[in-house]
Amino acid sequence: MLELRRETTSQIYAHAMKEFPNECCGAILTDGTKDCVRRCNNIQNERHAEDPATYPRDARTAYLMDPNDLIKIHREVDTKGTQIKAFYHSHPNEDAYFSDKDKTDATEPWGLPNYPDTVYVVISLYDRQINVARAYSWDDNAEDFVEVPINSVA
Amino acid sequence: MAVTVRIPTPLRKLTNDQAEVDAVGATIENIIENLESNYAGIKERICDEAGNIRRFVNIYLNDEDIRFLDGTTTTVSDGDEVSIIPAIAGGASV
Numbered sequence: 001m002l003e004l005r006r007e008t009t010s011q012i013y014a015h016a017m018k019e020f021p022n023e024c025c026g027a028i029l030t031d032g033t034k035d036c037v038r039r040c041n042n043i044q045n046e047r048h049a050e051d052p053a054t055y056p057r058d059a060r061t062a063y064l065m066d067p068n069d070l071i072k073i074h075r076e077v078d079t080k081g082t083q084i085k086a087f088y089h090s091h092p093n094e095d096a097y098f099s100d101k102d103k104t105d106a107t108e109p110w111g112l113p114n115y116p117d118t119v120y121v122v123i124s125l126y127d128r129q130i131n132v133a134r135a136y137s138w139d140d141n142a143e144d145f146v147e148v149p150i151n152s153v154a
Numbered sequence: 155m156a157v158t159v160r161i162p163t164p165l166r167k168l169t170n171d172q173a174e175v176d177a178v179g180a181t182i183e184n185i186i187e188n189l190e191s192n193y194a195g196i197k198e199r200i201c202d203e204a205g206n207i208r209r210f211v212n213i214y215l216n217d218e219d220i221r222f223l224d225g226t227t228t229t230v231s232d233g234d235e236v237s238i239i240p241a242i243a244g245g246a247s248v
């Protein structure tokens with residue numbers, strides 16, 4: 001189960017709405033009591049423009065977290081003793097499923113979950129209106145990502 | 155040059171579950187070779203057949219992505235930290 005404060009949820013929703021019609025991405029860090037949202041750049045459009053053969057999708061249907069943002073998150077985890085509670089991204093004009101691409105990319109390039117203990121939150125929105133968010137994490141028995149309930153707290 | 159290398163979770167079975175290991179070498183390429191000599195199989199996880207860093211693998215020297223430095227020929231200094239961190243990516247069904 002993923003426990004999310006309403007304030008955290010509204011922050012990631014605001015990010016998804018801001019980036020619409022592109023996918024947004026980021027992380028939710030926690031020190032055990034307090035969560036904080038770290039918005040990251042989705043650099044999919046840049047990679048798509050440079051190398052469309054390798055990156056056939058643009059940011060409307062894909063995300064690639066800026067590596068510079070990713071290392072900052074790891075540094076914050078190292079220096080402040082926080083943990084990555086969840087990575088989040090949005091699906092503009094799509095439902096909040098965990099897609100085949102979400103699954104393969106989360107296990108690339110070694111066929112194993114890169115973050116077996118971290119939850120992935122997917123935000124569905126249609127025309128800047130939030131639909132729903134759902135959460136997924138790796139399940140060792142199922143050897144697959146499975147949905148985990150989101151518990152919304154004040 | 156002696157550096158520490160951060161190992162991502164899926165590769166720790168190659169490093170006896172160590173999240174950080176020591177390595178020596180003058181460049182990132184040398185560091186990867188040195189890792190391979192201690193933890194057989196790690197090089198092919200990081201590099202493709204042509205010796206290029208795999209697409210979903212980010213390698214950082216301290217806080218810099220080596221793509222924006224000199225790639226695998228980037229030189230390292232004593233005490234540097236090298237981090238191997240898989241990319242975070244995905245996308246809706248199309």
Ligand SMILES: [Zn+2]
Binds near residue numbers: 089097099122244246
């Ligand atoms: Zn997705």
